[in-house]
Amino acid sequence: MSEKKVHSVGIIMNGVTGRMGTNQHLLRSIHAIRQQGGVKVTAEEVIMPEPILVGRSKVKLEALSAQTGGLPYATELEPLLEDPKYQVYFDAQTTDRRVEAVSQAIEAGKNIYCEKPTAERFEQALGLYTQASQKGVKHGVVQDKLWLPGLMKLKLLRDTGFFGEILSVRGEFGYWVFEGDAVTAQRPSWNYRKEDGGGIIIDMLCHWRYVLDNVFGAVKAVSCLGATHIPRRWNEQGQAYECTADDSAYATFELEGGIVAHFNSSWCVRVRRDDLLTVQVDGTRGSAVAGLRHCWIQAYGGTPRPVWNPDVDQPLNFFEGWQKMPQQENYDNAFKTQWELYLRHLVKDDPFPWTLLEGAKGVQLAELGVESWKRRSWVDVPAIES
Numbered sequence: 001m002s003e004k005k006v007h008s009v010g011i012i013m014n015g016v017t018g019r020m021g022t023n024q025h026l027l028r029s030i031h032a033i034r035q036q037g038g039v040k041v042t043a044e045e046v047i048m049p050e051p052i053l054v055g056r057s058k059v060k061l062e063a064l065s066a067q068t069g070g071l072p073y074a075t076e077l078e079p080l081l082e083d084p085k086y087q088v089y090f091d092a093q094t095t096d097r098r099v100e101a102v103s104q105a106i107e108a109g110k111n112i113y114c115e116k117p118t119a120e121r122f123e124q125a126l127g128l129y130t131q132a133s134q135k136g137v138k139h140g141v142v143q144d145k146l147w148l149p150g151l152m153k154l155k156l157l158r159d160t161g162f163f164g165e166i167l168s169v170r171g172e173f174g175y176w177v178f179e180g181d182a183v184t185a186q187r188p189s190w191n192y193r194k195e196d197g198g199g200i201i202i203d204m205l206c207h208w209r210y211v212l213d214n215v216f217g218a219v220k221a222v223s224c225l226g227a228t229h230i231p232r233r234w235n236e237q238g239q240a241y242e243c244t245a246d247d248s249a250y251a252t253f254e255l256e257g258g259i260v261a262h263f264n265s266s267w268c269v270r271v272r273r274d275d276l277l278t279v280q281v282d283g284t285r286g287s288a289v290a291g292l293r294h295c296w297i298q299a300y301g302g303t304p305r306p307v308w309n310p311d312v313d314q315p316l317n318f319f320e321g322w323q324k325m326p327q328q329e330n331y332d333n334a335f336k337t338q339w340e341l342y343l344r345h346l347v348k349d350d351p352f353p354w355t356l357l358e359g360a361k362g363v364q365l366a367e368l369g370v371e372s373w374k375r376r377s378w379v380d381v382p383a384i385e386s
Helices: 019-035 058-067 095-107 122-135 149-159 200-215 334-348 356-375
Strands: 005-014 039-042 045-054 088-091 111-114 139-141 166-174 219-227 232-234 240-242 248-255 260-266 277-283 286-290 295-299
Touching: 005 019, 005 334, 019 045, 019 058, 019 334, 039 334, 045 058, 045 334, 088 095, 095 111, 095 122, 111 334, 111 356, 122 356, 139 334, 139 356, 149 200, 149 277, 149 286, 149 295, 166 200, 200 219, 200 248, 200 260, 200 356, 219 356
Parallel strands: 005 045, 005 088, 088 111, 111 139, 166 260
Antiparallel strands: 039 045, 166 277, 219 248, 232 240, 248 260, 277 286, 286 295
């Protein structure tokens, strides 16, 4: 029996000590891929990621290294950018640190994979794409929600014509993030400081851009209202601070084909729905509501006929009129799925359309959302040419 051909890919994983970097990218993606024996290309060929963990806290890095079987770690980035053993630079730092580090990595000739937002400003994000293209390195941006089972089921319904003509998309995202005084906050304090790259508009409109573009239709215009509902929170040291970033966003989008989409995003909302994210799609022939993993459908022939009468209790139980979609596929972790696609792109040149240009589109929409809020008006979203 012949030995397997192993393609080793050295990856600098910067910012891996943060919540997202640790849980989704290291433990549930790269470490999980290593535990399964790499990314299988053929029966005789695999791709094996060989990461080095980078962060500012040596104590956290030591703990992560021990948890993942002794992976190497470092607190200094620059020497690693000069090391040819590492072909990929991955960035999961806070947004305000990303542009400088990614730009340095591009200049060092590293292939790029990074979290979004790729920058705080559209000009910076587009600049990274231009720089990477001119340097000739491969590049990709995390767009994880495209591989959530619930959204993949919505895309399947669209592709098979279930909806007929899609009329509208309604998204509800968020949950109550505790202020940090009486109950510990579930999100880092920098999220609520604009000067540190925080704000829900820059965070979530980057997500909604790639979800809408890829699943429903290209975004043509935006109307957005932001708010800072909670003006004072407490940080990780228990100290009070003033919130300078928006914690809620109420945005309406005009999509290609006349589809209207509306997404509420808030860290100041208590959940009474199926999941932390729900997306409802209404079409002429049917509707669907998806959470992160599950999806419920209601076809035209199964749609009830309500009659408005506020003087009596509602005789219909509207939840009973929906059918849960069966589990027709096995779904892996969304971040891990995209990591595997990126690694195949690096080694085997498989298609990977989720580039720094797509990341720039997300930052563009967030920036225009803020502009809409300031102007209190609709703002067109210009097409970006590659």
